[in-house]
Amino acid sequence: MVPIARGTSRDIRVANRFEVLRHIIAGSTVSRQRIAAETGLSLATVSNLIGELLEADVLVEVGFEDSSGGRPRGLVSVNPAGGVLVGVDVAETYVHVELFDTALSLLASVEEELHPEENRPAQVVGHIVSGVRAVLARGGAAPRRILGAGISVPGQVDRGGGVSVFAPNWNWHDIPLRGLLADGLSMPLYLDNPLRAAVVAELWFGAGRGREDVIVLNLGTGVGAGLAFRGSLYRGATNSAGEWGHTTLVLDGRPCHCGGRGCVETYVGAPGIMQHLRELDPDSPMLRAGDQTATIDALAAGVRAGDPVAAKVIGETARYLGVAIANVINLANPEAIVLSSWVAARLGEPLLDEVRAVVSRHALRHPLAAIDITLSELVGDPVSLGAATLALEGFLSAIGTRAAHLHR
Template sequence: MKRTSRDIRRANRNELLRYVIAQSPVSRQELAAATGLSLATVANLVGELLERGVLVEVGFEDSDGGRPRGLVAMKADGGALIGVDVAETYIHVELFDLALRLLARAEEPLSASVNRPEQVVGHIASGVRTVLADAGVDAGLVFGVGVSMPGQVEREGGLSVFAPNWNWHEVPLRELLAEQLQFPIYLDNPLMACTVAELWFGAARGCDDVVVVNLGTGVGAGIAVAGSLYRGASNTAGEWGHTTLVLDGRACHCGAMGCVEAYVGSLGIINTLREVDPDSALLHADQTAAIDALAEALAKGEAAAVETVKRTARYLGVAVGNLVNLLNPQVIVLSSWVAARLGDALLTGMREAVAEHALPRPLEHTRIMLCPIATNPVSLGAATFALEGALAPSRS
């Protein structure tokens, strides 16, 4: 894809912001050295961000006998950002200041009977109002709301194109949200959101080639190439969960058979548990409760749980081995709630299976790890989309 001057400027600005957020306060000279941008480009970008009220001058540092260097930092109290993680079983809303520091969070449950568009929109709006009230933040300070939706999303049109677990098709989500929320709304999907979070704040900082494996009810792989998100032609790159793992295997929500998601998504793991022990007491009707019970039983060493996670890790390892061979990434991060619940046991077994199925040379250069971000990575990534969107020049 040809990059325009607008794309390059946005990428440069994001790189600069990532560094300022991590290292504040910093000088323009330090920013130029750290980002590889020219001092003139850095000065131009810093000037723009100072004018927008995103950065602030915070004093000077000595410069080995030369003129003191001016320092800049994020103007944390200059605004607020909201990130929303909409999953099949919950809506998680987080409020951040401009330095992406968490101010408040709220969560609202979803279920199989509460997933119509108007219901989901109502829960999102309720969560946004809750975090603003809890933090005592004036709505006028909000730069925007980033909303991560499961499935396929059209960012520009604000559409939920296809959410297979809810059977949504072409839902005008941004339009529906705008009826209840008077903020700019930036729509994307969790693969993009969690990958941005890792690039800005997590295991992928400083890396160019990255894969973030999102393990929840849905499954996918967020991809960054040369330090930037790889979106594909229609913003649907990363649907690795709907690649075939087992020929003529289990039915998947997408309509195909044998998909990765049908084996390593939460419902797939529950089906594996059912195969291991059809009468298991861990087989709760609610998938979140079932995975929680599985994790607790795993910690106690219960045989059915150990075998279920062992099989799941093997399925996951084969599929991740394909990613290693195909993309040759520097780091693969396991993210989202299923990975967090099953933790090191899943990671260890998966690494063993990857070693059996990936080619030695690409695997030698790939780190595989759990997401290190303490807060919700999808909400954090969605909030960065709101920051990027607020700083983007008008297309008019």
């Protein structure tokens, strides 16, 4: 049984629209015939969907190719003048804003620092608005159509209502972010969280391309999983899926800010890694109290320099992380697991090597044989890219409805 059984013909149409555009972005300049062959859709369906995307100015006709004896085939490509998309990655320490064309090529980026005390909604909203205005100015996008802005904020998000339901590190509860942002930003706004944004970015542009079941593990201050099953983002019943960081790995283990004990996050999040270091060598010069980024950087440098304490910390982190990854593999049997976010990027290959070794001892033979564990190879900030992609998906969903024309 394939899941569309519960969908309507409109769901199918929107899904196929995404799929066609994804193939055009991947292939750059392609014929309807090739898209039909690649997607398994009929040529009539592909032609129809491409017609809609041409009408919406997302695509342009760019010429013809020979078809060995048949009629020349019309080629289409993403329309570079079709509009721009904004992707915003709001984290505890920064607001990162990127501007993209409709092929999701980067046009400009801006980063605003967030000081730890600047965590009131009005302050964060102020940084988002100024960041988006700055990136639009820098990208020279003023005369171009803005298809939408995707905004990723940490924690639980009600994307339909545009509300930050719960952001644990800021203690936000039920903040109507979209409403607050709408005063400063007149474009369609799509709210979501970094787990969803990161996995969408990998699905469209990274390790998830052409794959069905992909899990992105975001390793930062907090940790969590973005899940894609059967080629599309899986959100769960209430858009809360992916709280891998708050699954118990060590019953009655380290206390966690969620109220539990022994959560994965307490061993493999940046503060957990700092605690491994503290337990191994409380006086280590690599330990920068209160500065996670500097400590992780020092550990990465230590490993490169052959420091035995740094190597032990990586080994200890990998011991927990590998078992926690094996749990995900045994439960979900994905094709790929991608390690993303800043801790994964900084600790890189040395961590990955040890993680793979631990996983090979803890995952069952059959799911293990199917898995590919990698670091994210996306250039730039995957969360901004994914947030912009979610905005593009939102725009594509609205084609043919009134909403799509409101901002033209």
